[in-house]
Amino acid sequence: xxxxxxxxxxxxxxxxxxxxxxxxxxxxxxxxxxxxxxxxxxxxxxxxxxxxxxxxxxxxxxxxxxxxxxxxxxxxxxxxxxxxxxxxxx
Amino acid sequence: xxxxxxxxxxxxxxxxxxxxxxxxxxxxxxxxxxxxxxxxxxxxxxxxxxxxxxxxxxxxxxxxxxxxxxxxxxxxxxxxxxxxxxxxxx
Numbered sequence: 001x002x003x004x005x006x007x008x009x010x011x012x013x014x015x016x017x018x019x020x021x022x023x024x025x026x027x028x029x030x031x032x033x034x035x036x037x038x039x040x041x042x043x044x045x046x047x048x049x050x051x052x053x054x055x056x057x058x059x060x061x062x063x064x065x066x067x068x069x070x071x072x073x074x075x076x077x078x079x080x081x082x083x084x085x086x087x088x089x090x
Numbered sequence: 091x092x093x094x095x096x097x098x099x100x101x102x103x104x105x106x107x108x109x110x111x112x113x114x115x116x117x118x119x120x121x122x123x124x125x126x127x128x129x130x131x132x133x134x135x136x137x138x139x140x141x142x143x144x145x146x147x148x149x150x151x152x153x154x155x156x157x158x159x160x161x162x163x164x165x166x167x168x169x170x171x172x173x174x175x176x177x178x179x180x
Contacts, residue, residue, distance in 0.1 A: 008133045023158075024136070032153055034139035043098050043133040046114070049124035063122055068113075 002083040003048050003056045007068055007076050010041035015073045044068060047083065056080060092173040093138050093146045097158055097166050100131035105163045134158060137173065146170060 011017050020038040027035050050056035057080055064076035101107050110128040117125050140146035147170055154166040 010133065010135070020134075020136075023134070027153075027157075030157060032149065032157075034149075035153075036137050036139075038134065038136040041133040041135070043100065043131040044110075044113070044128065045100070045131070046110075046128040047126050049126075059122065059124075063117075063125075067117075067120060067122075 001050060001052060001056070003050060003053065004081045004083050005046055005048055005056070005060055006079045007044045007060065007064055008041060008079075009044065009064075009069050009074050009076050011039060012073055012075055041074075053080065053082065091140060091142060091146070093140060093143065094171045094173050095136055095138055095146070095150055096169045097134045097150065097154055098131060098169075099134065099154075099159050099164050099166050100129060102163055102165055131164075143170065143172065 017039050019040040023040070024036065024038040027033075027038075048056050048059060050059060057078070060078050060080065064078065065071060069076045107129050109130040113130070114126065114128040117123075117128075138146050138149060140149060147168070150168050150170065154168065155161060159166045
């Protein structure tokens with residue numbers, strides 16, 4: 001079965017986010033007020049082939065832990081959707 | 091009203107994604123088979139203060155267009171959730 005996966009990699013709470021801070025500091029100069037708490041992370045999308053949803057989720061979790069994140073400073077949030085192999089939708 | 095916003099910035103279809111391609115090429119060497127179509131984007135989260143949801147969405151769309159994305163090569167997907175100002179949840 002094919003699954004469509006989105007992994008959101010975000011910095012853990014308390015970890016400094018200079019990129020987010022720079023965006024937040026710049027916004028008032030560009031006319032955007034009322035924006036706060038800007039945090040920048042990564043969004044990684046891919047398809048994975050696995051026997052069932054549990055197997056797919058286990059493989060994605062392992063992948064996040066070992067390769068896609070630095071677990072010391074980053075968290076991963078996984079969303080997983082079965083893709084209809086007939087091509088009728090996803 | 092306060093809204094919690096997530097903006098996913100992804101490369102448009104057809105735009106080369108060397109970072110995604112590098113991840114995809116590396117995975118079989120690390121024991122992960124069956125992963126394909128890796129695309130890497132950004133996930134930007136922030137809170138925005140606006141009079142109502144329509145105003146918040148308009149401001150976020152403008153922000154994406156002018157500042158958070160390069161509209162020539164990137165698309166933005168916005169998710170917006172009202173934050174309960176009483177602090178009882180979000």
